[in-house]
Amino acid sequence: MLTNPTSVSNAPPAPGFADAVMQSQQTFRAALQAVAQPGSIHETELECGVPPGLSAGMTATLLTLADVDTPVWLPPEVDEAVRQYLRFHCGCPLVSEPEHARFVVVPAGHAAPALEHCDAGDPAYPDSSSTMLLEVDALDNEPSTASVMLSGPGIADRQCLSVTGLPADFWQQWRANHQLFPLGVDAFLIQGNRLCGLPRTVVVED
Amino acid sequence: MSVSTPYAPTSPPADAVVRRAAWMRVLALAEPDALDEAVQALGALPPHRALRNPERGMAMVRARSGGTGAQFNLGEMSITRCAVTLDDGVMGVAYVQGRERRHAEQAAVLDALLQRADWHDRIQSMVIAPLAQAHSARAQHQARVAAQTQVEFFTMVRGED
């Protein structure tokens, strides 16, 4: 009796983009806009399979940005189905240390590594740094008890951003990260299918 | 900077892997038209759906310096890959040199069917064995033609050991 010699689970991974070319371009455009206008929120209304444990927005972002050249870090306890999905669709190497990763992926419910434990890039190639993809509980631009004011390149004056579900000292880490410019870590905050971009140039007011 | 970390799965029986790698090799090395003919001759196949539509891309060919030493990147080769699932969840995969989408898709479908007890023997005998034989015959013929250009030295004393 021939067994199916696929790896961990006998179930095939969830599907990727239904139309890879168009959808990855749309997602890329959303991510680009998010980084160009830091703190603003962009939606990815896309069809793709979603492995258990990741949001639709995180999945779409990884399908678009991760590939054989971008090592990805995932928290150790993340569902094996997520690893299988990324291996299949993205072909990205999965690494055990955040500083070896181009994308540090933190799904909801998992602890994020400190920004200083990620790769801040190289003086000759500052863009070779890690980008953190962080799932959060809530994300909007309305003032609230959880809001901060952002300023810097891409923001006309100031941008209000409310986020819940960040590590407690995230904004403190962020200020330290900002001091490293041109080095530093960039981040995307993701909730459901919504994205918000934080390039390292963003200033968080005290 | 790439990290080649071959992932070691919780293992399927080793000989099942060897058998599957063997038929995947035959499917990849087949002439596309010969594979298509063999597939048509099988008649109606169970339905499958695409997990990954045939996608054209490349693999970087690696070699070793001096033929034996440290690796270096030689250059890329075109590859088409495809993955399908049958209704019972069996997954078929193909990675095939070149840019023939039909070749990759047919190889993936056959890979899936070969994993099923009810199709395995039929596909082995009607598709795999003849394609393997054709490839081997081509290679043998080439080797015998090349042998016509082998120089016969009439040496009195054979060289070293």
Next chain:
Amino acid sequence: MYVAVKGGERAILNSYRMLDAYRRGDPEVPELSLAQIRQQMPLAISRVMAEGALYDPQLAALAIKQAAGDVLEAVFLLRAYRTTLPRFGYTQPVDTARMRLSRRISSTFKDVPGGQILGPTYDYTQRLLDFSLEAESDATREAPLPAADQPVAATMPRVTDLLQHDDLIDQEPIPPGDPAPFDLTRQPLSFPAGRDARLQNLARADEGFLLSMGYSTQRGYGNTHPFAAEIRYGSLEVEMFVEELGFAVTVGEIELTECQMVSQFGGNAQEAPKFTRGYGLTFGYGERKAMSMALVDRALKADELGEAATAPANDHEFVLYHSDNVEASGFVQHLKLPHYVDFQANLELLRHMRDEQATAPVAAVSDVLADEAVAS
């Protein structure tokens, strides 16, 4: 002063049409098919694949047809197309000892295990133009070579392995950990360049450039006296580790040409005299390229072997920065782009210098010229 230009777009669109007619030639003459190019110009295909750094004979044939036979233009087309293809991964390192050989020769030993197999080579032809090829007919050709009773040996040990027995030759072992190599397609070349970067650079280098550099080492611009220990041409199956399977599979077969050059090394305070090696490997059938690559590979080792390294072929930056014909062609041909403003500035300067020279006393002229040169 800036002169506005109009009508460029029309001229360019028409130049495409004129180029297409140039490429097609007389429409009464049957059009070239890609199958004809693949079958009847395999050496052009090999060169385009090697320098394009993309193994795909069908695409190479298309590029040659589109480029009207200009190999460097075809290489450029392949390189550009390559940027649109995603990379799925990496192959297992190919083992050239397992090549299915069409040709295998050694100039160092007459009797080599497996024998000397001449294969399809121009080496023994007299280089007389064959006017029978003017006829487009197979009727006058000799019948194809029949198969012999026995095939060539299935495996043939490397000649360089034979020399390793007495420790007479540079070993090339797998380094600890068998690390993944540097990738020129992902990181820029920086110096000192490791052997992996050098070999990748040389593998896609212009054949003419490498040939000249290799030749220069033989003419004394470099210290090597090389021997061709082995040259192999044939095909080899390629395997790839597939993540979603968890094991490696054969994806196809490619043709390769490999050359191992050996040359003498006089030894130094730390090392006994022995043979050192140069390695050449190229896609397709490209013996001249593989041999040239091996000569240059050896020449680039001069420095690390403690030899005099003053010849151009020993100079890493000179060789590795000028080896790529797409880069070289780009910069040379960029001179065709408008340089109107630069040139205008030069013209003005020249006129001014001549005026100064005509009116100023002779002794003062050189000062004026020096000032002008600094100011421009």
